[in-house]
Amino acid sequence: MDINIDDILADLDRDTTAVGSTPAPAGDDTTRLDDSAATVAADYSTLVTHWCNERVAPELLPYPHTLMARVLARLAAQIEHLETLSTGVLEQTLDRSAKLPLLCMEAELERLKFVVRSLLRCRLGKIDRFGLYLRQLDARSPGALQTLLSAQERVYYERHSAILLKLFNNAILRHMPAEMQAVDDTEGSVSMIDEPEWARFVFLYVREPAPDAPDPLLAVDDHGQPCYSVNIPELGEVVDLAVGGIYIMRYNVIKDLLMDGKVVLI
Amino acid sequence: MALPRNLQDTFSLQEVQFLVENEPIKIMPRITTKPIRRKAASTPSAGSSVRWKLITTDDHNVNNMVAMSSTEVSLWLALLLKQQGKCSIVAPAWLTIKQLDSFIEFELQNTSRFANLPWNWLIIAHLLFQKAADDFRDPVHILRAKIQDLREARLGKIAKGLQHLNESHLQLDNLSLSEINEMRPFAVGVMDKLRDIHAAAADREQYANNI
Numbered sequence: 258m259d260i261n262i263d264d265i266l267a268d269l270d271r272d273t274t275a276v277g278s279t280p281a282p283a284g285d286d287t288t289r290l291d292d293s294a295a296t297v298a299a300d301y302s303t304l305v306t307h308w309c310n311e312r313v314a315p316e317l318l319p320y321p322h323t324l325m326a327r328v329l330a331r332l333a334a335q336i337e338h339l340e341t342l343s344t345g346v347l348e349q350t351l352d353r354s355a356k357l358p359l360l361c362m363e364a365e366l367e368r369l370k371f372v373v374r375s376l377l378r379c380r381l382g383k384i385d386r387f388g389l390y391l392r393q394l395d396a397r398s399p400g401a402l403q404t405l406l407s408a409q410e411r412v413y414y415e416r417h418s419a420i421l422l423k424l425f426n427n428a429i430l431r432h433m434p435a436e437m438q439a440v441d442d443t444e445g446s447v448s449m450i451d452e453p454e455w456a457r458f459v460f461l462y463v464r465e466p467a468p469d470a471p472d473p474l475l476a477v478d479d480h481g482q483p484c485y486s487v488n489i490p491e492l493g494e495v496v497d498l499a500v501g502g503i504y505i506m507r508y509n510v511i512k513d514l515l516m517d518g519k520v521v522l523i
Numbered sequence: 524m525a526l527p528r529n530l531q532d533t534f535s536l537q538e539v540q541f542l543v544e545n546e547p548i549k550i551m552p553r554i555t556t557k558p559i560r561r562k563a564a565s566t567p568s569a570g571s572s573v574r575w576k577l578i579t580t581d582d583h584n585v586n587n588m589v590a591m592s593s594t595e596v597s598l599w600l601a602l603l604l605k606q607q608g609k610c611s612i613v614a615p616a617w618l619t620i621k622q623l624d625s626f627i628e629f630e631l632q633n634t635s636r637f638a639n640l641p642w643n644w645l646i647i648a649h650l651l652f653q654k655a656a657d658d659f660r661d662p663v664h665i666l667r668a669k670i671q672d673l674r675e676a677r678l679g680k681i682a683k684g685l686q687h688l689n690e691s692h693l694q695l696d697n698l699s700l701s702e703i704n705e706m707r708p709f710a711v712g713v714m715d716k717l718r719d720i721h722a723a724a725a726d727r728e729q730y731a732n733n734i
């Protein structure tokens with residue numbers, strides 16, 4: 258019972274603050290905090306989604322340049338903020354209540370660091386695995402790597418493949434006949450370049466489109482549910498992916514939907 | 524390898540828990556962080572306390588906590604505050620004996636569908652039982668038993684559903700993240716194999732037709 262009353266009170270509280278802040282920025286810093294906080298939360302959830310997609314997708318996904326720049330800047334600012342705060346706390350030996358926000362902010366920092374670290378490690382793993390494929394991609398369409406990799410990743414990729422190639426050359430390849438020295442021969446029956454497993458099965462969740470932007474791709478299935486129709490060319494099958502549903506599908510079938518953010522991998 | 528082999532293409536249980544901990548949950552704070560403007564001059568100690576500045580979620584709620592009036596924060600923050608004795612967690616509406624009973628009934632009556640539980644029910648239940656057991660109104664050991672019943676009913680159905688694995692696709696609505704993560708290696712492995720067999724059979728057919 259008491260919870261209900263509190264809820265109502267909280268609602269009232271929220272309403273009044275909302276009303277107070279919209280026409281004129283009454284509170285000195287509350288509106289500013291609100292404004293940046295909204296994008297902060299959105300950025301974080303986009304980052305987490307990106308992390309999940311990257312972990313499950315068989316190929317290397319494009320690097321989220323602007324998002325990562327924002328997140329990393331915030332990370333650095335927060336580390337600095339915490340450092341000044343903690344030195345202040347130590348000097349003044351404030352009451353214990355001041356330590357609680359500090360504790361939570363540190364915990365949060367570690368959580369964000371973990372996501373960033375795990376995402377980058379996953380990407381580095383894929384860069385290692387698909388080094389030759391990335392080289393082929395670069396040769397075929399110059400500039401493709403600029404969007405696919407970050408500047409640091411590109412440096413890593415170039416040096417890693419140079420070192421690997423040198424090792425191969427020194428250890429084995431120079432002892433072989435000249436016509437067998439290639440590492441990226443695609444002429445024979447089996448291509449030497451490892452491509453991502455395009456038809457791998459992945460679990461995916463179909464997102465709801467934003468209410469203000471109806472999606473032209475959305476169709477209606479037999480049960481009257483909104484859905485995306487995808488075609489499996491190998492089987493000549495058309496499958497309806499209902500919004501809000503969970504499916505196991507081939508990656509290549511849903512790749513375009515994934516790039517548009519209409520489905521997420523789980 | 525930059526990422527350990529066992530983490531490629533799947534998530535560890537800890538990572539699933541991490542994802543779940545980003546979800547919002549209702550709490551009853553035992554502290555007040557909302558700045559009190561008119562008294563600020565008379566009580567300098569309250570005014571000098573550290574402001575919360577969060578970089579992954581909206582920090583409006585944590586900066587405006589009022590003792591004993593409910594608010595919503597991320598689960599990880601709620602668990603941390605709970606650990607420090609600064610709040611009690613309001614159990615989600617579905618985590619009551621009555622609700623769980625109706626879910627179990629649904630699971631037993633429908634052999635081909637799953638009840639519409641939250642996508643993170645199993646992890647939430649385990650986390651709350653472990654860290655906030657004193658905040659439940661219903662006895663925790665009964666809730667725990669109900670969750671176990673629910674899990675077993677669903678596990679049985681998942682195992683039975685594996686016979687429907689095919690080379691095209693499969694729809695698995697209302698399956699939770701931890702359940703998906705459990706069946707992922709097996710399901711993906713089998714479906715990849717079926718796809719290869721299907722492709723090989725199609726090739727052979729074409730070859731036979733050409734001759």
